[in-house]
Amino acid sequence: MENWIYAALPILGKVLVTVILIFSIIILITRISGLRTFAKMSSFDFASTIAIGSILAAVVMNTDQSILKGAVALGGIVAFQTIFSYVVRTSQSMQDLLTNDPMMLMYQGEILYENLDKTNVGEDDLIAKLREANVIHMHEVMAVVLESTGDMSVLHSSEDTTVNKKLLQDVVGIPEYATFNDAD
The missing domain is CATH 3.30.240.20 (bsu07140 like domains)
Structure with a gap:
């Protein structure tokens, strides 16, 4: 039985394996998409970083979540961030619409x-x-x-x-x- 002080050994083992796998997935995604994944170059980048952290925490702490589901969610956020930054970088009108000026x-x-x-x-x-x-x-x-x-x-x-x-x-x-x- 799990409570706020104790967790069963199999659950702790699953959490440990999940941490190793999901962090490996994050490292792989970051290597593919580049360091901009965690840059705070825009408010959208900041929101993406928060979302990635939330997914990471949800997958690690909720033993009912699948690693594959977390990996797809992480990949989706990073892909959307990449598309968003490309659109903003190549279209001045989209940059004006979607980003804040300093x-x-x-x-x-x-x-x-x-x-x-x-x-x-x-x-x-x-x-x-x-x-x-x-x-x-x-x-x-x-x-x-x-x-x-x-x-x-x-x-x-x-x-x-x-x-x-x-x-x-x-x-x-x-x-x-x-x-x-x-x-x-």
Whole structure:
């Protein structure tokens, strides 16, 4: 009998074999489809990673689930992710429709409160990210961008400089007064 403290030895053995097999399947699928499988390049990639983890957990923890069913589900998610990323990469209109644009949250040491409101990001979250990026002075911050993945990128320098225009490609919410350099 299984309870919250004890599980029968055959059940534990099945869980162990399932872990080995399903992880082997994930490794095989990742080798075939590439490392992008677990990248957080877009919100869709992030959702795919969560779904893969959920399937993995369901197959391992539910002894009534078949490994084949889990493998097909994993393969289906990765195949759909591959098709989705191809469509987004090759069609600008689909990219505009299906992906979020990165948003400027801070520029040249100035917090862009209107953009914080648009993205539902609090000033405290922004400040925490600045601390995480080892920013010492606000004037060191050249730009903070909320990426399409939900991550924040902090571009900072102790030198008086401007951001390379290429680094802010496709970023929305850039102030009209922004200046860039084209060097590099």
